[in-house]
Amino acid sequence: MNKILAISPEKCLNCRSCELVCSFFKIGEFNPKEAAVNVLFYEEAAISVPVMCVHCEDAACMNVCPVGAFSRDKNGAVISDPKKCIGCKLCVNACPMGNVSFSPIKKKIIKCNLCSGNPKCAKICPTGAIQYVDISTANMNKKREIASKFKELFSEVNK
C-alpha cells in the first residue's frame, strides 16, 4: 500500500461534506448515517475528528468473514464483494475500530474502499483535514511540523 487517507483533525470544520459525498457514492443518497466516514465532534475541545477505515494489513473483517467476501485491491484497500456477502455482519462486530457498518436501507455492508484509488472524501474536504497522500508524505509532514518548531526556536536564538 502506497497511499493512505491521512487526517488532520485540527483542520476539520465539522462540515460533514465527507459524510455526504461518501453516502452519495456508496448508496446514491445523502445520508451521513450510511457513510463509511464519520466525523466525531467534541464541542468542549472545539475539535472534530474524521474517522474511516484504515485498511489494516491484518484485517479482522477479512479474517472473520465466513464466505471470503473480502479481498485487497491494487490500491491496498480492503474491499468487500457484495455478490459474495451474505449480510451476516460478523465483520461489523470484528472491526476493532467500528469502521465497518451495515446499511439498514440498502441491506448491505458499508465500508471504505478508497473509491478505487480516488477517495471522494479527500477530494471534497475544503480544508485538507482528509488527504489522500503517499504514506511517506503523511509521516514526513508530521516530522516537518516538529522540525519547524526547532526552526522557530533557533531563529529566535539567532536574532
Added chain:
Amino acid sequence: MYGWVGQIIRVNLTDETIKIEPLNMQDAKLYIGGRGLGVKLYMNEVDPKVDAFSPENKLIFMTGPLTGTLAASAGKYEIITKSPLTGAIGTCSSGGHFGPELKFAGYDGIILEGSAKKPLYLSIHDDHIELKDASHLWGKSVPKTTDELAKETDEDTKIACIGPAGEKLVLFATIMNDKSKAAGRSGLGAVMGVKNLKAIAVKGTKSIQVAKSKKFMDSCTDARNKLKENSFTDDGLPKYGTQVLVNILNKAGANPTRNFKESIFDKADDISGETLTKKYLVRNRSCFSCPIGCGRVTKIAKSSFANFGEGPEYEAGWAFGSNCGINNLEAVCEANFICNELGMDPISMGGSLACAMELFEKGYATKEDIGMDLPFGDADATIKLTRMTAYREGFGDKLALGSYRMAESFGHSELSMSVKKQEMSGYDGRAMQGMGLEYATSNRGDYMTSPAILGMDPQVAEGKAEAIKRFQDLTALVDSVGMCLLTTFAIGLSEIAEMFRTCTGIDCTDEEVLRIGERIWNLEKIFNLENGFTKKDDTLPLRLLNETVSEGPAKGNVNELCKMIPEYYSVRGWDAEGLPTEAKKKELSIE
C-alpha cells in the same frame, strides 16, 4: 420524491396531538421550502391580524429541498411566525446541523400550533415523535438545556431551544440550535416561549434523494469550486469570519457608531476580525455542508470576561462594539456569549443599549431610570444590562421591549435606530444608499448585506432600486432552497438555479427560479399590508434622512430614500402606495 422528503409534522400544543401530513407539493413548487413555503403555509392557515402571542399564532420550522445535501452551504432552515417585535412577518434562517437532521428524520418541516399548559419539548427520532415534559428544563440556559437533552435522548441528537429570554418573552428573543446558531431576528423565541415549548430534539437516520445524481454532483462541485476561487469566501471569511467587515466598512465610512451618531469608529481595529483572530480564535467551525467555515470558536482566558463559545459575527460584534462605542473586544465577546446562552438577538440587544446610552447622554433617561450610569463605551454596564434584559430585571424589563418601545416610553422614539421597530444592523444607509433602501423596504424590518450593496458605487442613489429588487428576490430564493446567503459573494442565480433543478428534477429557467423569489417577496408584502402596514412604514429613522454624515468618504450625505422609493415601487410593479397591482399578483400566480 427528490430534494424534499415529503412530510410535515403538525403539533397541536394545546391538546398535545401530533399528526404527520404529506407535503403540499403544489405549494412547494410555487414557494420551494424554507422561508417561501413557510410563509405560504402560514398564510394558508393564519389571519395576518392575529396577536403574535395568542395561541392562534403558529410557529413553523421549514427546511428547503437543498437542505442536508451537498449543495454549497446547504445547512440552513427557516423559522416563520408573526413577529411580536415588528408585528410584520417574522422569518429568520439558521445554520448549524439542526435543519439537515430534521430532513434526515424524514420531515421537511414542523407546524406548531396552540399553546401548551406546561413546559414541553418535542422529541423526534425518525418515526417516533412525542411531546415530553420540559419542566426540569424551564429557566435553563441554551447550553444547559442542550446538554441535558442530549443526555436524555441521544448524543447525536440535534437540538433547537429557547433560553430564559424566550421564556420571559423578551421581544427579540431567539431560537437557538446547536447551542450557538441563532434564528436571531424578529423575536421568534418569544413566540416559542409563549407557547411553552422549550425545545425540539431531533435525530434522523433516513436519506435525501436527488433527481439527477451526476448533474447534481457536477453543479455542487461547480458551486464549491467557485467558493474556493473567490477571495472573500475562500480567504476573508475563513480567515477572519464575518467580522472581516469591521475594517472594510469603517474605511468606507459606513460603520454606524454610537447609535448612528457617527459613521466611523476610531477604535474599530480593536474589535476587528483581524484582532479577534489574532487574540481569541481557537478554530473555525462550519455549518453543515459548508466549505467556507466562517464560524468562530473563540476563547477569552484570564479576564473578568473569561468565557468560551462561538462568535461574534459581524453584526453582533458591531452592535456591542462600534454602536455602543465599546472597543474592549473581550467585553464584546462576552456580551455576545451571554446573548447566545440566554437566547437573545445581539443586534437588537446592542441597538437597544446604544439607544439607551444616547437617552442617558442627552439626559432623557437618568441614572435613577436605568439604575446605573450608562455612558457610551461602558463595557461593565453593557454586560450587566444584557444579562438583566434576558431575565427582565430592573431596567432590563424596558430594554426587553426593544429600542423603539423603550425610547418611546421616554418620549424620544426618534432615537431608536430601527425600521418597523426592529433595530438596524451595522451598515450606514447614508454611506450606502442601497442599504438604506434595503432596510426601508425589507418585509421583516431587517437587512441583508450583499456584494451588490457593498460593491456598487455605494454613495449613489440612482439605479439602486432595480439592483435591490433583484437581490431581495434572490435572498428570498436562497432562504427558501436552504442555502446560506454568504455564498452569494461567489455564486449567483445560475449556480443556485442549477442545483435546484438537478436536485428536484423541476425543469425551469434561471429567470423562472428567480421569479419564485419575487413571488415570495410579494406574498410577504401582502401579509404586511393585510396587517395594516402602509407606505409610511417603508422608511428609515429620521437621523438617516436628515442628519448628514460628519466625516469620511460619505461626509455630507443623508439617505436619499424619497428619490429611491418611487423607483423601487415601480420596478416591483407596485402602485404609488406600494401595493402589488392585480396584474402583478396575476403574473406571479398569487391568489
